[in-house]
Amino acid sequence: MASAVDTGVQSGRFWRVLIYVTLIVFAAFYLLPLFVMLVTSFKSLDEIRQGNMLALPLEWTIAPWISAWGSACVGLTCEGIHGYFGNSIKMVVPSVLISTLLGALNGYVLTKWRFPGHRWIFGLMLFGCFIPFQIVLIPMSQVLGLFGLAGTTAGLVLVHVTYGIGFTTLFFRNYYEAFPNELVRAAMIDGAGFFRIFWRILLPSSGPIIVVTIIWQFTNVWNDFLFGASFAAGQSAPMTVALNNLVSSSTGVKEYNVHMAAAMIAALPTLLVYILAGRYFVRGLMAGSVKG
Amino acid sequence: MSSLSIRDVHKAYGPTEVLKGIDIDIDSGDFLVLVGPSGCGKSTLLNMIAGLDSITSGEIRIEDKVVNDTHPSERDIAMVFQSYALYPNMNVEKNISFGLEMRRMPRKQRRERVAEVAQMLQIEPLLKRKPSQLSGGQRQRVAMGRALVREPKIFLFDEPLSNLDAKLRVDMRTEIKKLHQRLGSTIVYVTHDQIEAMTLATKIAIMKGGVLQQLGTPAELYNQPANMFVAGFMGSPSMNLIPAELVASDGEPAVRMVRKDESSMLLPVGDNPAYRDWIGKPVILGLRPETITDVGSAEQDSPLLFQGECLIDVTEPTGADVFAIIELNGREVVGRMRASCGAKVGEKLSVVFNMRHAVLFDPQTEGRIG
């Protein structure tokens, strides 16, 4: 009996070691590109030409970062990517805020103020989540043209809000589905109206799902290339498009270190959002998926 | 003055009729308890009084004003929910004052009212806490505070004690009762616990399947149940319902009881004029366990005491009393004896039947005779 228990523990330890080794190998494998990007962005061009991609820089330099930010040539202008970074910020902040707020409002109505046909509306919104981007490109450009928003950041915001609303509604609906109706009723008796209940009772209790939605929307909108390339050319292009132009428009020598630095700058905001709010992300996903 | 009046209220969800014509009237200061088995429509009725759900037909008046189409916030009611429904994002103080804030009461006045209520419910040390940091009993108190602070015309409670453990439930029951006696407020209280109903109510409305079975004081429901359902629902252990034949014995109506050893006895049921028509017909005799006793604990001044030897089948000691089960007309019948009466399983005991409180039911309609 005792020996049986022993081997149980032994094999348990063996498997655990195996699992850890596997996980570490995979983690290293996935982190390798990031590592290469990072070290390359701190090397001088000479050093890069000499060879070993994986080696740490012999001489650390932040010149590539400064160049990427302020003086690298994107297309015809050589002012770095900072303007496009600003474009992306101007696009992502309103897109995320508006789509999150609208999603919350939709979720609230779809769970607490049900109307005939609410299932259909929700079904259609869900359907909207699964329409491939390419299908809407042409109709969307017509709509933007109609509104006079073609080629502007405001137009991009509209596109991203429209596209994001399906997902944000889904998140909030599932979250509010589990939110007790009695609280809404209590607030009604207390004399709070439609918006008051939303602002004072539901929204303050929605922390986790707000974080989930913001992360989701932020990553999607920030990383989007297709809409950015299609609807906002030239000076109003977002970061992703500028990065592409930077890489493809460099004449003469390919400045890998500058490219890598620019790519790092482009990836930094999403990375930051994950680091700051990542643990709420998982928690919120769980909370939302328990019921609904 | 009539404080709440419910007239012929129907409610249907699609084809299913949940309330089938409810009529209830209570006066100001009444403590009305709605009881009934699960799914009988108690919460539905309460929600309609609150205005959280619309009625299909009928009329609800609060202090003589028809409120059928009045918004919940304008009905001057306050509700305590089964789950307490405390706002999780606000502390206790905010929870209690939220309703006042929505009614645009100035901050200073709000503070005073909250302090007053907090003192009454002894929750002053908890005012800055969030609901998640409270125990079940404390949450219950806060929920009551939220209702009390508004000083409404009617308080509505939906099973407010069912989430508490047994001991706390008894304590809070007493507190609610004291509160009612102190404030004299009108209360409608839903429960499916008949003991809660008996102890708290000044009036009980007992429902079954969306139909009001009886409305009356606890004593009325207990002593003169309108039908067999009410008789069986109120009281624990519940009333014995024994099929029997009504016969005339010396010109007085009596029921014939056959004991386990085949010997029969006649128990006179008192001279109620309504019984005359039933002589020679089958009836259901209703006898509460406490009217079937040992000789020593019989109600001595009752004019209708009858004694007979009965075989004890089972005994269930509860401490002070022992419930003894005997067989009459092929039914198990529970009697309540003193623990010291010496009832032993398999032995005969002299049992006293106090027929003063006996009731008879029509076996067909199940309604009470007389």
Ligand SMILES: Nc1ncnc2c1ncn2[C@@H]1O[C@H](COP(=O)(O)OP(=O)(O)OP(=O)(O)O)[C@@H](O)[C@H]1O
């Ligand atoms: N929205 C609804 N749609 C359809 N049927 C409903 C709806 N709400 C309640 N019912 C039905 O109405 C009946 C009464 O429900 P109600 O909640 O009033 O019961 P209750 O007496 O409060 O029971 P409990 O003691 O279990 O709380 C139940 O049979 C229930 O299934």
Ligand SMILES: [Mg+2]
């Ligand atoms: Mg109920």
